[in-house]
Amino acid sequence: MSAPNPDRAHSRRVSSRLPVFPWDTLAEAADTARAHPEGIVDLSVGTPVDPVAPVIQQALTAAAGEPGYPATAGAPALRASIIGSLRRRYGITGLPEHAVLPVIGTKELIAWLPTLLGLDAGDLVVIPELAYPTYDVGARLAGAQVTAADSLTQIGPRRPSLIYLNSPSNPTGRVLGVEHLRKVVGWARERGVIVASDECYLGLAWDAQPLSVLHPAVCDDDHTGLLAIHSLSKTSSLAGYRAGFVAGDPWLVAELLAVRKHAGMIVPTPVQAAMIAALDDDGHEAIQRERYARRRRKLLPALRHAGFAIDNSEAGLYLWATRGEPCRDTVSWLADRGILVAPGEFYGPKGAQHVRVALTATDDAIDAAVKRLA
16 A cells, blocks of 8 residues: 555645644744743733633533533523523524524634535635634635625625624724614625624623624614624633524524534533523623723723823723834733733734734733833
């Protein structure tokens, strides 16, 4: 038997379609920040640091003995909790039980959404000009074409198959107004285009009030062609649980469910129980939101005092900051002070002079960053 051809083997590797994992390029800056006499303050990744609320932990533990397979569609109680929380927290109405679906963290859903929808080389996916990198990765995994555009005129005469919206934005914290959202929804419906709205930061509004693409003011209670993607990672500190869900057009949700059943994309039973507890309890969410607000109130003026301009940053977990220089120079400047941030170029060429500064650090760490910036 002949040995495998290395060139042919490489051509089959899925990884060859993908960009370099951006966080791997921060190794040198991270080493510099770690060398600071008082240690690193890591504001580069939006990883929750606050403990999971006891009510959620207890629900997870109580379901730990369940031996059977969970339902891919989610337990009826979970679907009811999703619908109830979207109504209470975000004013979303008119969702039937079969219009929601739990997912194994929203990054998983975004990475596989074009594939689950059957997109391929003949399809175009539109992503924001400054965007969470997984939008692009998901399109590449499906073999689809990708273009970055913030306005419909940039798309031109082409008809995309899928448009991503992200409000509040990761990384910029920008909030899209209701008229912008309505225009995109109307344009997409005229052309039969699916709109996937990443709303993972919807519950973290500071200077502007974001709306879901499913809100009646945006879609007139018609969810046709619309998907809203939500996560419990930030609002409930459940990043380690991999707990998210998608809601919207019942036909699209049914299609996702049909494929996910075959692929075994199932949220574990204890995690479903924890999600129910998190979605039914608004108190812990309010406490977590205030933690982030408190950290923002400290960090934002400290950055400005240190010579940074803060753009957008109206909502979400990040400050979009610039010193008017190449972003990697800013990363190095902060790393010399023991602070690690994400370079804006991670999110697209328009981020070349910005850095993304996360609010997801302990109060002590934020205080240390403020002191070093001073």
